[in-house]
Amino acid sequence: MPIDYARIKSIQFEAVRHTYTRRDTMLYALGLGVGADDPTDASDLKYVYEKSLVALPMQAVTLAAVPMLLADPAFGINYKLLLHAEQTLVMHKPLPIEGTVSGEFCIDEIYDKGKEKGAIMYMTRKIFDTASGDLIATMGNVAFLRGDGGFGGKSEGAPKPRAVPADRPADRSVTMRSPLNQALVYRLSGDYNPLHSDPEIAGVAGFKKPILHGLCHYGMAGRALIKTLCGDDPSRLLKLDTRFTSPVYPGETLRVDLWNISGGDASFRVVASERNVIVQDFGRCEYRN
Template structure:
């Protein structure tokens, strides 16, 4: 039946998601924490029993806790999953995400955008995660997916999302992280088992890439690490929100350069570049906005 333009506003069923300290540890190493110096940095995220170090969770872990929860996308129609890419991701964190806990998540289709026949279709979703113990909203998620070449289904032509522009000046901060060649195989253990990131046949024959690509949310996590350490001095309580647009794929083993422009008043624009300074250089996250205190 193709994409259903009447699905805007459709909600999924409330879904309970729980996680343990092991999930928090696995997410941390999945986004590269500790890789530069395993026993001297980020131990608060990569270990749970180091002397005089309190275990903490990365603020971006909410995107994997909420990944696929609710099922609102089931109302979107018949999607070609081989053509689907993550277009954007945002999170607002109302208090630090605990290293273990439980939330009830409800999602909805917030918008569907038709870029024209033979062009892309874009679907926006939103979700709220309510702490099952306190009843308070722990975090909120915003996401979009791009279905390549699936336009012409009769949806609106507009788009939503935060749009900011990086200044034409040197950044206030620049962080370089090296991803591993097996990064996607580690990250997928946090719950995103899409074969686009692990199966060479799927990546080449169905999706048209030369090899499996890194999860967009893994790149998002690497970027969030850089923002947390440069803007918030590593304190998750100071991290409020992060919105990214994915502009190009990342391949496992790529080097990531995160450039940050800080306005000094709790608002920063960022951009992530893969393979900077090489013939393969490309912007992979653009129009990024982080709010912190």
């Protein structure tokens, strides 16, 4: 049965209130593998030790979200065939290390690629500091609804991400190791999808073992870019966009290739080194010089 476009577009979502603590901020960083290589490195300690704690801006993707939202039968979506296709993040001010935020969610548009090609859903979430009312971050989530094409919607007009330069090699590459238990730690930040922890369910989904959360290796890429482009100052990160192109398995080595486009603007992609597979593409990072 095709999804009901008009009904989905008319749904009004209540704001989500979320209180997080310093412990949550440290746990998020640990879930990205921060401190795994050298737990005495000062550049890592500031994300996992309360003495001089700062928050990584990518943590915003875990706040004021509704877990498994699109699994609600009201949407009529074949949730088992849904894939997280793209993630965007715009930081309007630095993320506090703790506090209470309010999240506002909306479905922007759904593009129908055809019965055999699925549909693409664009969603936006904004989080506000409830104490000040300030907008902290705006996030975009693009879902590929593999089983929901052919509902009669428009097929053209979807935003097109910027490709990485094809005419020259990357200006710089940074490698990161993914700990074997990384998915088990990262899930404690709120994404309990068993695809990332249960070998049996991962097998049913066609994977040889549980895969790493896309937002986990997204956060890892962000951490590498902050260290490389922002002088390891997370408050300088302004924008981080990517497209997920292939799964990552815990334990793999990831390589971030980056291209300088202009002052404060870079393109990037992420490669699983051992398999030489691109796992993130069309990456864009904007930062304060």
